[in-house]
Amino acid sequence: MPENTNREVPTGICWCGCRKEAGIGRFFIQGHDKISEAALITADYDGSIPRLLAKHGYGPDNSVRQAAVDTGAWIECPREGCDYTGAPASVRKHAAKPHPSLGD
Template sequence: MTTKPLPHLTPTGTCWCGCARKVGAGSFFAPGHDKVAEAALLAVEYGSSVAQLLHAHGYGPGHSVSTRAVSEGVWQRCSSCDYAGTPASIANHTKRAHSTALTDPV
């Protein structure tokens, strides 16, 4: 897993994107507002550039954040190709990308 300890976060009952909407118990965001907050952070801190975000954290060509996610055990690699993602993402990828290859007649 990750080498940095993560702080324990507690939902406050108010959306963390800054819209001040009330949210249900255990939620940090109103539906979809996590992506709003993510886009705003990317805009103000990195000029809306994912490349700038990756570079600021030491990633880029030759030092892949995806490879690190796999090596830390938070992501996996597809057993049939080089695709990487969460276990749920791998399952969806396998169904879409490899199911026809498994059922095609030879």
């Protein structure tokens, strides 16, 4: 994973803007990260994921999934012929399951 020298620091107050206490070392109250994500997409991209992706240079011809793999933050499923990508823990869980499309 690339070194990020500009890391945000959790303040213990929820970053969604609700101003509630999130706890020491936490950015969000449980579930408020997804609320924040949805609010940002609505506020800045008219609720459109394609608009968000295009604004950042991603789309059918430039894969955001491959970009995540290229950073080292995501990995590919080790199963030959499987195109699943995700965070390492997610891929480990996925890879342990049968792959019916691959003949399992």
